[in-house]
Amino acid sequence: MIESDIIPNTFAELLREIRKKRPLIHHITNTVSINDCANITLSIGAAPVMAEASEEVEEMVAMADALVLNIGTLSRPQVESMLDAGRKSNALGIPVILDPVGAGATRMRTDSAKLLLDRLKISVLKGNAGEISVLAGEKGKVRGVDSHGVSGDTISIAKEFARKAGVIVAMTGATDIVSDGTHVLLIDNGHEMMGRLSGTGCMAASLTGAFVAVSSDYLISTAAALAAFGIAGERGAAITHGPYSFRTALMDEISALCPDDLIQRSRVRSV
Numbered sequence: 201m202i203e204s205d206i207i208p209n210t211f212a213e214l215l216r217e218i219r220k221k222r223p224l225i226h227h228i229t230n231t232v233s234i235n236d237c238a239n240i241t242l243s244i245g246a247a248p249v250m251a252e253a254s255e256e257v258e259e260m261v262a263m264a265d266a267l268v269l270n271i272g273t274l275s276r277p278q279v280e281s282m283l284d285a286g287r288k289s290n291a292l293g294i295p296v297i298l299d300p301v302g303a304g305a306t307r308m309r310t311d312s313a314k315l316l317l318d319r320l321k322i323s324v325l326k327g328n329a330g331e332i333s334v335l336a337g338e339k340g341k342v343r344g345v346d347s348h349g350v351s352g353d354t355i356s357i358a359k360e361f362a363r364k365a366g367v368i369v370a371m372t373g374a375t376d377i378v379s380d381g382t383h384v385l386l387i388d389n390g391h392e393m394m395g396r397l398s399g400t401g402c403m404a405a406s407l408t409g410a411f412v413a414v415s416s417d418y419l420i421s422t423a424a425a426l427a428a429f430g431i432a433g434e435r436g437a438a439i440t441h442g443p444y445s446f447r448t449a450l451m452d453e454i455s456a457l458c459p460d461d462l463i464q465r466s467r468v469r470s471v
Contacts, residue, residue: 202383208466211424212459214411219245223265223413225406228252228282230272230301233399236447237268240403243454244428246410252278257285265413267294268405271312272301279312286320295323295412299405303327304334317365324412324422326370326405329354336361355471359384368418372404376426380419387423388467389430391437393446400450404429407454427466428457434465 224247229237234250241248251260254277261267267289269282289296298320300313313335316322325332338357355377362369363381371377376387394400407425415421436449 202470207468208463210420211427211462211466214415214421214424215459217414218410221414222247225266225409226261226264227268229270233402236399237402237406239451241406243451244407244410252281254281257281258288261285261288266409268297268409270299270402290321297324297405297409298322300327300331303331322367323418324368324408326408329371329373332371333357368422370422378423384471385423386469387426389427391433393437394433397443397447431461431465
């Protein structure tokens with residue numbers, strides 16, 4: 201078990217590193233949230249690039265510090281570009297974050313997510329409970345891109361799948377679950393308003409890319425990203441009254457986040 205009381209200090213140091221190094225995060229992502237993903241990356245202090253043309257992805261990712269793959273608006277050419285960029289990232293030791301948006305909703309999404317997991321070395325798999333459960337071979341329900349129920353213990357599903365697949369699994373929800381197959385961290389930060397705005401899951405993947413880019417400890421850096429996002433969500437919800445004003449506040453609060461906020465406001469447990 202990891203000592204929970206020292207984790208927020210590590211979170212704070214990672215935020216300092218992002219602001220100091222300004223890592224480049226290469227995204228191959230979906231058209232619904234691409235602008236929000238770019239802006240949330242900028243707001244945390246990293247630099248985004250959105251490039252999916254097969255003619256340039258290998259060259260572009262070679263300059264990056266992390267690669268974020270998101271299948272939210274999927275196509276066959278996009279999957280091929282993801283494979284090209286992912287193979288190049290693996291060869292160069294660049295971490296790859298996969299967001300299997302809507303896995304379980306259609307065969308194409310499920311098969312594409314499984315293909316990426318099989319062909320690439322994925323560093324972090326970040327999805328909701330339904331998506332992760334489907335990929336783990338458990339009974340999860342996904343409607344569109346939203347989770348609609350999971351049969352079984354979500355902590356056990358995340359931990360066992362992380363162990364079997366050799367990835368960090370980040371299962372997002374009211375309490376976020378992050379596991380490397382041995383350790384499990386639970387992050388209780390966040391607000392229900394985050395579920396009322398399209399693209400927050402995609403933004404969480406972008407933040408994960410930024411934190412993972414500055415640390416070799418992908419378990420802790422993934423948890424730090426989700427805690428940072430949850431804290432910003434709590435603060436943003438306190439000053440807004442609807443989803444679209446919340447969207448603006450969320451960006452502002454990520455930008456205003458400081459290391460002391462992560463030390464004082466992170467709610468993380470090791471189980």
